Amino acid sequence: MTNYLLGKGERLVQETIGVRGGGEKHHVYTFAEARSRLRPMIGKVARSIDELPAEACPDDQAVAALTINPEYIAKSYYPSDLIRAVGLTTVGSRPRKILPAKRSKNREPEEALTTQLFVMGRRSAFREWDAGLLNWGSEGAVAKGFTTIEEIHAPTVEEKIKGQLPESGEIVFEIVLHAGETTGARRIVPMFQKYLGRLGLKPRFERQFYAGGLCFVDLDAPVDLADEIALFTPVRAVRQMPKIRLLRPSFRTTGYSSKAVAMPAVGPVDPNLRVAIFDGGLPDQHPLSTWATPIDATGGGGTIPEFSEHGTAVTSAFLFGHIEPGKPLPQPYTAVDHYRVFDTTPGQDPHELAVVLARIDKVLNSQHYDFVNLSIGPKVPIEDDDVHPWTAVIDDRLARGKTLATIAVGNGGAEGAGRDRVQVPSDCVNAMAVGACDSPDKPWARAAYSSVGPGRSPGIVKPDLVEFGGDILQRPFVVLSASTTPALEGTEGTSFAAPSTLRLATGIRAHFGPTLSTLAVHALVVHSLEPCTHHCSEVGRGRVARSLHDVVECPDDTVRVVYQGEISARQYIRAPVPVPLGALKGMVTIKATLCFSTDVDSHHPGNYTRAGLEPVFRPHDGRRKKPEQVHADSKSFFGKTQKGMTEDELRRDAWKWENCLHASNRFQGKSLSNPVFDIHYVARLEGRDFEPELPLTYAMVITVQSKAIPDLYNQVVRKYATQLEPLRPVIEIPVRT
Secondary structure (H helix, E strand, C coil), rough: CCCEECCCHHHHHHECCCCCCCCCCCCCCCHHHHHHHHHHHHHEECCCCEECCCHHHHHHHHHHHHHCHHHHHHHCCHHHHHHHHHCEEEEEEEEEEECCCCHHCCCCCCEEEEEEEEEEEEEEHCCCCHHHHHHHHCHHHHHHHHEEEEEECCCHHHHECCCCCCCCEEEEEEEEEEHHHHHHHHHHHHHHHHHHHCCCCCCCCCEEHHHHHHHEEEEEHHHHCCCCEEEEEEEEEEEEEECCCCCCCCEEEECCCCCCCCCCCCCCCCCCCCEEEECCCCCCCHHHHHHHEEECCCCCCCHHHHHHHHHHHHHHHHCCCCCCCCCCCCCCCCCEEEEEECCCCCCCCEEEEHHHHHHEEEEEHHHCEEEEEECCCCCCCCCCHHHHHHHHHHHHHHHCCCCEEECCCCCCCCCCCCCEEEEECCCCHHHHEEECCCCCCCCCCCCCCCCCCCCCCCCCCCCEEEEEECCCCCCCCCEECCCCCCCCEECCHHHHHHHHHHHHHHHHHHHHHHHHHHHHHHHHHHCCEECCCHHHHHCCCCCCCCCCHHEEEEEEEEEEEEEEEEECCCCEEEEEEECCCCCCEEEEEEEEEEEECCCCCCCHHHEEECCCEEEECCECCCCCCCCCCCCCCCCCCCCCCCCCCCCCHHHHHHCCCCCCCEEEEEEHHHHEEECEEEEEEEEECCCCEEECCEEEEEEEEEEECCCCCCCCCHHHHHHHCCCEEEECCCCCCCCCC
């Protein structure tokens, strides 16, 4: 009899009492020191923005940057009272590494990560701040917030222009504005158009993408006007519009094309799942159309063969995975809608990235899909201090947690330092970023072309995972060709690793039905990754499980439990780890994965996720260092979470604000007694404290394994017979081959 994973773990969860630490804060600067340091900076900012032309300051407003001392980046130190008191409004932020002038407790200054806030207000507000500072008192919340500031300056044109621009000629600029949807449409964008008109430009801004407090527009303009464009104070970033990723390797094998291919004679396992692929389209009357519905999202225009070949290969990878020549094609788990989002020759339309994003966004806003794949995107590595429009828009649309998306990380892994980093939009925190490995068997390693991490923090683990993507010379990824007669061809790329991963995810959902949410499927895919010794930046957390059986079945000495629940802001819950009755023997391995989707603040890259879950592992309910302790002693599980760590250390080492946590640890059985995870929901909005009204939906998977307990699965099933339930497939899983 098959031991299937157990569900209803949420029935074990109970609310608990939180214990928050925190002692006396040792401040870096006294008020007098802060005033002496900052007053010259404020005066310089006031003079600098007064020199700007009036038309560059909409409603006579300007933007300045406040850099927080690294010891005050926790949301509880956010200087809201100060910013409000001087008549300013926060419009964004970015992470920044600095060497502060001073540290608390007379420690030697050292370079550290901090937050740079962008604040906006009337130019008169900066003048009044400068003039009135000598009359400020040293007590109260305003003065306290003032002492958290390390530096104040007005952003320069050079800071706003990103990347290398051509020396001359007209290009398409990608402009990022500090403007939410309401203020952008009514004020900032029209005033920006008027300002550009004074420069001799005629911007139409047919496409305006809003995400968080940012507005993204594309603009045709001469390169030599870049400085003038960036002078408009709400402009956050100016860069040349990147190109689309090359969709295929420059060559591919043809050795399989002569082999006859028998297409499956049956329909999909679950025809009710809704899946979308955004890509280059499918050829007319292609054999894949039995399971793939081609949809033209372009509104007309001819099909580009290069793109439709890529679209065919991606769709084949989703429906069948890597095809083993000579073996029957597997039954597809579900059907798919394939949206053609390209309609011009690559590189012919310099606006193509904005046009394609608009088409994808229209579908995501008007249709619900359970699963989505993106093997396309800009050919540009991610940045730490700014979020690209593709990432901002797609992450925002996935924040509800109802759609699981796989995104290819790009094929720039061999391009050298900096250019080899994962590409936009694989830095979406609400999606799975998929890299490629070079073999479906063992041994395996990252494919040389697969882009590498790290991602941006939060979202530091990118790629999330890897899947076989082919090696064109050694072992290609085999797909159906674009020929209308079924034939095979070999290729390579993260473009095919991503849909192959999504295939496994849809297989889990197809066989177990809506009992498992897409969030739980996400957690299961991550939880069942093959462990490896490769560095995280190379392969993420590991390689995707080889089969559905590896995800949903448990050996006799192993139990795997799925928890699907909700938690309210500031709430603490306790999730017991399922273990048998009595003392545990031998060595015990506990593996846990915790996932949730979150709203994001695209204008605050360093404070990008609005939600965080802080899990504390308590391995033994009878052990307390102090008799008066409310709860049992805790032990590090997901990271080095220890009392007294700074916010910066928590972000770097303990994965605070990450929305996918995964770890495996071994314990001596005698060190475990009724182990639990205490989980606390913390929330923020634009980096400051926040308490949302709606609860957060989460999914957690815990596996316990002990070779010393050969019937561990059955013991746990008996112990929790009235609470946990084996998740039996609604459709029989094919026998493992």
